[in-house]
Amino acid sequence: MRFISEEESAALVDHALAFAAAREALIAAVAPGTTLFPAVLGHGSEPTNRFSIKSGSTADYAGLKVGSFWPGNPDRGLPRHNSVILLFDQAVGRVDTVIEAGRVNAYRTAAADAVAASVLARPDSAVLAVFGAGNQAEFECAALARILPIRTVLVVARDAAKVAGFGERLRGQGIAVEVRAADPQEACRAADVIVTATPARAPLFEVDWVRPGTHVAAMGADAKGKQELPPALLERAALYCDLPEQSRTIGEFQHAPAAADLQAIGAVLRAGEGGRTDPKAITVFDSSGIALQDLTIARAILAKADGRG
Numbered sequence: 500m501r502f503i504s505e506e507e508s509a510a511l512v513d514h515a516l517a518f519a520a521a522r523e524a525l526i527a528a529v530a531p532g533t534t535l536f537p538a539v540l541g542h543g544s545e546p547t548n549r550f551s552i553k554s555g556s557t558a559d560y561a562g563l564k565v566g567s568f569w570p571g572n573p574d575r576g577l578p579r580h581n582s583v584i585l586l587f588d589q590a591v592g593r594v595d596t597v598i599e600a601g602r603v604n605a606y607r608t609a610a611a612d613a614v615a616a617s618v619l620a621r622p623d624s625a626v627l628a629v630f631g632a633g634n635q636a637e638f639e640c641a642a643l644a645r646i647l648p649i650r651t652v653l654v655v656a657r658d659a660a661k662v663a664g665f666g667e668r669l670r671g672q673g674i675a676v677e678v679r680a681a682d683p684q685e686a687c688r689a690a691d692v693i694v695t696a697t698p699a700r701a702p703l704f705e706v707d708w709v710r711p712g713t714h715v716a717a718m719g720a721d722a723k724g725k726q727e728l729p730p731a732l733l734e735r736a737a738l739y740c741d742l743p744e745q746s747r748t749i750g751e752f753q754h755a756p757a758a759a760d761l762q763a764i765g766a767v768l769r770a771g772e773g774g775r776t777d778p779k780a781i782t783v784f785d786s787s788g789i790a791l792q793d794l795t796i797a798r799a800i801l802a803k804a805d806g807r808g
Contacts, residue, residue, distance in 0.1 A: 500593070500594055500595060500596070500597065501595065501596045501597070501801075502596075502597050502598075503596070503597070503598045503599065503800065503801075503804065504599050505599035505600070505601055505602065507804070508598050508599060508600050508602065508603045508800055509601075509602040509603065511800045511803050511804055511807075512602065512603045512606050512796070512800060513606070514606060514609075514610065514613075514641060514642055514645055515645075516606075516796070516799050516800070516803065517603075517606035517607055517609070517610035517642070517796060518610045518613055518614060518642070518645070518646075519799065520607070520610065520792070520795040520796040520798075520799045521607060521610035521611045521613070521614045521792055521795070521796070522614045522768060523795045524611075524789065524791035524792040524794070524795040524796075525611065525614060525615075525741060525763075525764055525765040525768055525789075525791075525792075526765045526768050526769045527557055527765070527791050527795070528741065528742060528763065528765045528789055528791055529763050529765040529766045529769055530557070530765075530769070532557060532558045533555065533556070533557045533791070534555060534556050534557075535553075535554075535555040535742055535745070535789055535790060535791065536553075536554045536555060536790075537745075537748075538551055538552065538553050538745065538748075538749060539551065539552040539553075540722055540749070543569070547570055547571075548567070548568070548569045548570070548571075549567070549568045550565060550566060550567040550568070551565070551566050551567075551721070552564070552565050553566070553788065553789065553790040553793070554790050555789065555790035555791050555794065557791070560586060560587075560589070560794055560798065561586075561587045561589055561794075562584065562585050562586040562587050562790070562793075562794045562797070563584075563585050563790060563793075564582060564583070564584045564585075564600070564604075564790055564793035564794075565582070565583045565585075566580070566581070566582045566604060566788075567580070567581045567582070568580055569581070578601055578634070580601060580604065580605075580634075581599075581601045582599075582600040582601050582603065582604035582793075583597065583598070583599055583600060584596075584597070584598045584600050584603075584793045584794070584796075584797040585597055586598075586794065586797055586798070596797065596801060598797050598800060598801075600793070600796075600797070603796060603797075603800065604793075605634060605635055605638045606638060606642075606796070607792050607793060607796045608635060608638070608639075608718060608786065608788065608792075609635070609638035609639045609641065609642035609643075610642055610792075610796075611718075611741060611786045611788075611792055612639060612642065612643065612694065612716040612718060612784065612786055613642040613643055613645065613646050614764070614768070615716065615739060615764045615784035615786070616643055616646060616647060616692060616714060616716060616784070617646050618764070618767055618768065618773075618774030618775065619714050619739060619764075619774050619775050619782040619784055620647055620691070620692050620714035620775070620782070621691060621712055621714070621775065621778055622647070623648065623691075624647045624648070624649065624691035624692050624714065625647075625648055625649060625650045625651065625691055626649070626650070626651045626653065626689050626690050626691050626692070627640060627643060627644075627647075627649045627651070627652045627653070627676075627690065627691070627692045627693075627694065628652075628653045628655065628681070628686035628687060628689065628690035628692070628693045628694070629652060629653070629654055629655070629693075629694045629695075629696065630655045630656075630683070630686075630693070630694065630695045630696065630697055630699075630703050630704075630727070631655075631656060631695070631696040631697040631719075632654050632656035632658060632661035632662050632665055633661070633696065635696045635718070636654070636656075636665075636694070636696045637665065637668055637669060639694045639696055639716070639718070640652055640669055640674070640676075640694075641669060641672050641674055643692060643694070643716075644669075644674045644676060647692065649676055649692075650676055650677065651676060651677045651678075651679075651689075652665070652666070652669070652676050652677070652678045652679075653679060653680075653681035653685070653686040653689060653690065654678060654679070654680055654681065654686075655680075655681055655682065655683050655686050655703070656680070659680060662678075662679075662680040665678050666678030666679075683703060683704045683705075683708070684704070684705070684708050686704075687704050687705075687708035687709055687710075687713075688708050688710065690709075690710070690713060691712070691713060691714070692713065692714045692715075692716065693709070693713060693714070693715045693716070694715075694716045694717075694718070695715070695716070695717045695718065695719050695727035695728065696718055696719055697719045697727060698719055698725065699719060699725065699726060699727045700724055700725055700726055701726060702726060702727065702728060702729040702730075703727050703728070704729065705729060706729040706731040706732045706735070709732060709781060711779040711780070711781065712778050712779050712780065712781070713781050713782075714775075714781075714782045714783075714784070715728065715732070715736070715781070715782070715783045715784070716783075716784050716786065717751040717783065717784070717785050717786070718785075718786040718787075718788075719751075720749070720750050720751040720753070720785070720787065721749055721750065721787050721788060722749050723748070723749055723753065725749075725751075726751065726753075726754055727751060728751055728754070728783065730754050730755070730756075732781070732783065733751075733752065733754060733755040733756065733759060733783065734756055734759075735781060736780075736781040736782060736783045737762075737780055737781070737782045737783070738752060738755060738759055738760065738761050738762065738783050738785070739761075739762045739763070739764045739767070739782065739783065739784045739785070740752060740761055740762075740763065740764065740784065740785040740786070740787070741763070741764060741765070741785070741786055741787060741788065741789050741792075742763065742787065742789050743761040743762075743763055745787050745789065746761060746785045746787050747761070749787055750785045750786075750787030751783075751785040751787070752785050764784060
């Protein structure tokens with residue numbers, strides 16, 4: 500069995516690798532022969548310590564990802580989020596590879612939103628509004644700035660200290676953008692792209708604040724009851740997601756109208772057409788996260804590790 504530690508996987512991953520892996524995964528999700536199993540949501544001995552198990556298989560590979568959220572970890576000098584990916588040897592059913600993937604998971608999550616934005620956001624999108632100023636929000640900004648001409652990032656957050664260091668941390672990654680704090684209404688009214696990266700259970704903004712032509716990426720909802728967007732927005736926007744049946748169950752679109760047309764972004768990517776056709780349309784992408792994202796990025800990391808010897 501092969502093992503890649505957190506330190507090794509973090510050194511191997513980057514935004515380009517994650518983008519390519521996410522695109523491959525989203526297309527594979529709608530391909531014949533692919534199976535994605537229902538997510539398992541659980542908790543530790545303390546109910547506030549939560550974990551999820553997402554699994555899937557294609558004709559070429561199979562495996563699962565265990566993601567955990569232990570909110571008390573910062574007091575121990577540890578990250579709240581962690582992730583482990585397991586790849587199976589399909590010939591004998593044993594675990595072939597184990598990859599610790601805490602940092603990889605942040606890249607992988609942001610990459611899915613970037614892939615969707617590459618076909619849903621207006622190509623001239625220059626102003627990004629992000630709700631949340633945590634670790635994931637930074638990765639989202641960096642991933643989107645790679646594929647869109649983002650010049651300004653408006654950060655909506657409760658902790659002003661986090662916003663103060665946000666721009667500096669982005670510049671440390673070579674991303675030269677103006678970063679400033681904004682209130683929800685100001686941010687939405689100015690934004691070409693809105694990203695929500697929070698654990699919210701109620702809408703973060705009003706539908707009338709969203710301009711025509713805006714693309715919205717919602718990635719915080721991954722369990723029943725979670726919600727970041729106003730339901731009225733889901734009535735007037737074109738709705739896309741990674742996996743419709745999962746988005747309906749635990750994603751943002753559990754709050755969408757029953758008759759809403761949910762389109763798998765992988766179908767758009769596979770066809771090479773669709774996505775944004777009207778510059779004034781509002782588009783929403785819900786990323787509840789699928790196992791294939793983890794399995795494809797794990798395979799890419801293995802290939803890169805092998806290439807480096």
